Amino acid sequence: EAQVTQNPRYLITVTGKKLTVTCSQNMNHEYMSWYRQDPGLGLRQIYYSMNVEVTDKGDVPEGYKVSRKEKRNFPLILESPSPNQTSLYFCASSLWAGANYGYTFGSGTRLTVV
């Protein structure tokens, strides 16, 4: 089944403790992206990747890192999480960059930083 898989689905952590949210897609998509969803703010892009070893900042990249060492994986790294990073996170992938190809989203990771 074609899908984007995120792990974990739920995570509660403490301020400053490094964490990684994994994202994997099995569709051989070139483009991958991370979004966060917050009440009243909709979906905001954090980082995206056009291809292996190519990443770029989205609209809200502060406090996050990403890597794209292989096509299928695009982990999101929070080196020192803070409470304002409590949010619902979505990974998405697309065949190519651009809206015409549509995005396939993962099921989301609900992160709470205390």
Next chain:
Amino acid sequence: DQQVKQNSPSLSVQEGRISILNCDYTNSMFDYFLWYKKYPAEGPTFLISISSIKDKNEDGRFTVFLNKSAKHLSLHIVPSQPGDSAVYFCAASGGDDKIIFGKGTRLHILP
């Protein structure tokens, strides 16, 4: 500055009636528009899209209308069904690497 605006946070519609969700955009460079649907505890799923060279696109019960002069698009759902209750995101792209999403509209279908 919000480039894609969904000014109605929520909308309630009787089952069987038409649901109309609205979206406005400010960037005249946008040339492709999409609607995504999201259920609780799931990721958004693609619903329907429209290119700026068209003014209407239809897929079953779902129709998207685009008014470029007004920078406005709308999603019509006819007839509305209970399974249509969800959050709907309008999104737009200008041919670069990004899709810009609106804040979403929560649609409630009433029995």
